[in-house]
Structure formats: structure tokens, C-alpha cells
Amino acid sequence: GKIIDNGSGHFSLLFLASVIIYGVLSVKLSSKLIWIFTLVSFGIWFATETAYHSNWGFRFWGMNYPLRFTLFGALLTAFALVWQQRIKPxxxxxxxxxxxxxxxxxxxLWLLSIFGNYSDMDKWSEVRQWHIFYWGLLSTAISLGVAWYGLKRQDYIAREFGIIFLIINLYTRFFEYLWDNINRTVFFLLLSVSFWYIGRWAERIWSGKEKKPYKSVD
Structure with missing residues (x-):
């Protein structure tokens, strides 16, 4: 670390080195576990590198961490879908x-729907959730889109992610907008009814689709 760091605090280069090392090892050893370490290290490098270029603040090019990782995750997912299979190793x-x-x-996206593009917790705590409603709408819409894509393309990975995060988003909005605004008895009654309804809905989807062979991106 001291060899790489010249006093600038640019230690994210260590994480970049780990990405390269893990990547080479995963290919040489055909190890999926090491490839997971590669991608986790890649995410850590991205976080620390953008933090370094923002003078260790919470905003980089006007984006907080959730927004940055939304773009990062979208690019990584697109890479897997479009380009990775063309790179033989x-x-x-x-x-x-x-x-x-x-x-x-x-x-x-889920964190973005809660915190918006705020990097200051004090400022965020003063903002009503409906002021950042559009982030919740975006997160829910993308979850729904991913679920639809999975069902349409028989992609079980996208289907599971889409449905799970759609449910998480819906319940997050449920707590955000109703917890302080309705009677607790009514709140938990609605919650229990929603559990029953969503459980039946999910069961119909899974039982109906399990009969068909799902394909992955491999």
C-alpha cells in the first residue's frame, strides 16, 4: 500500500490491483467463487475511486452512492447480457x-428510492418522502420491467429479481406513506391482507412457470 500510495490517499488502486489478480486467477483456475471476489472487488474499487475523485465526499458528478451504483449495476448487467459471452475466457x-x-x-435502486440523491443525512431527514416519490416510482417501474422481461424471455434470474424487488419496493412505499397517516390497527390489517394477496399472486406465477424450462444467459 505504501509503495502505491504517494501521499495522495489514492488507495483505490489496491482494489483495482485485486480486481486484476482475482480476474486472472478466476480464468486460470476456472473458479466461479474467485470471479465473485473479482466483481465484489470491482464494486469496492468503483466506490473508492469515485470517492477519491470527489475529495472523499459523498457526491461524485452530482451523484450519491446509490445513484452511482444504479448506473454501475446497469452497466455490469448490460455487459453480461450483451458482451461477456463474446469474450471467450x-x-x-x-x-x-x-x-x-x-x-x-x-x-x-431500492436505496435510491428511500434516500433519493441526497448525500447529507440531516437534509434528507428534513424532506418528506413524497418529495422524492419519483425515485420510488423509478425503482418500482424497473423492478416491474425486470420481472416482465424474465417472464417474457423465460429468464428465471430476471424473474426472481424483478418479483422480489417489486414486492420490497411496494412494502417500502407502504410503510413510508401509511405508517404515520393511518390507524395502526387498519395499517396491520391492510398489511396482512396484502401478504395474503401477494402470496397467492406469487404462487400462481411460480407454479405456472415452473412447468416450463427457464433459460439463463449462459
């Missing part, structure tokens, strides 16, 4: 890249 890891890319994307 890393083609066997396409599904893993796809899964981790979607994980980055969907988790970041």
Missing part, C-alpha cells in the same frame, strides 16, 4: 456477472 462466468450486476442495480 470469461464467457463461463456470464450468469454470475448477470446475477451480481442485477444485485448491484436493484439494491442501489
Amino acid at each position: 470469461i464467457a463461463p462466468f456470464t450468469s454470475l456477472t448477470y446475477i451480481i450486476g442485477l444485485t448491484y442495480l436493484m439494491v442501489a
Whole structure:
């Protein structure tokens, strides 16, 4: 670390080195586990590199961490879907890249729907959730789109991610907008009814689709 760092605090180069090392090892050893470490290290490098260029602040080019990782996850997912299979040495890891890319994307979108593009927690705490409603709408719409894509293309990875994060988003909005605005008894009654309805809806989807063979991106 001291060899690379010349006093600038640019230690993200260490994570970049780990990405390269893990990437080479995963190809040489045909190890999916090491490829996971590669992509996790890649995410850490991205976070620290953008933080370094923003003088270790929480905003980079006007984006906070959730918004940055939304773009990062989208690009990683697109890479898995469009380009990775064309690169022979890393083609066997396409599904893993796809899964981790979607994980980055969907988790970041969910956090973005809660915190918006705020980087100051004090300012965020003063803002009513409906002021950042559009981020929640975007997160829900993308979750729905991913689920639809999975069902349409018989892609079980996209289907699972889309449905799970659609439900997470809906319940997040449920708590955000109703917890302080309606009677607690009514709140939990609606919550229990929604659990029953969504459970039946999900069961119909899974039972109906499990009869068909689903394909992945490999």
C-alpha cells in the first residue's frame, strides 16, 4: 500500500490491483467463487475511486452512492447480457456477472428510492418522502420491467429479481406513506391482507412457470 500510495490517499488502486489478480486467477483456475471476489472487488474499487475523485465526499458528478451504483449495476448487467459471452475466457462466468450486476442495480435502486440523491443525512431527514416519490416510482417501474422481461424471455434470474424487488419496493412505499397517516390497527390489517394477496399472486406465477424450462444467459 505504501509503495502505491504517494501521499495522495489514492488507495483505490489496491482494489483495482485485486480486481486484476482475482480476474486472472478466476480464468486460470476456472473458479466461479474467485470471479465473485473479482466483481465484489470491482464494486469496492468503483466506490473508492469515485470517492477519491470527489475529495472523499459523498457526491461524485452530482451523484450519491446509490445513484452511482444504479448506473454501475446497469452497466455490469448490460455487459453480461450483451458482451461477456463474446469474450471467450470469461464467457463461463456470464450468469454470475448477470446475477451480481442485477444485485448491484436493484439494491442501489431500492436505496435510491428511500434516500433519493441526497448525500447529507440531516437534509434528507428534513424532506418528506413524497418529495422524492419519483425515485420510488423509478425503482418500482424497473423492478416491474425486470420481472416482465424474465417472464417474457423465460429468464428465471430476471424473474426472481424483478418479483422480489417489486414486492420490497411496494412494502417500502407502504410503510413510508401509511405508517404515520393511518390507524395502526387498519395499517396491520391492510398489511396482512396484502401478504395474503401477494402470496397467492406469487404462487400462481411460480407454479405456472415452473412447468416450463427457464433459460439463463449462459
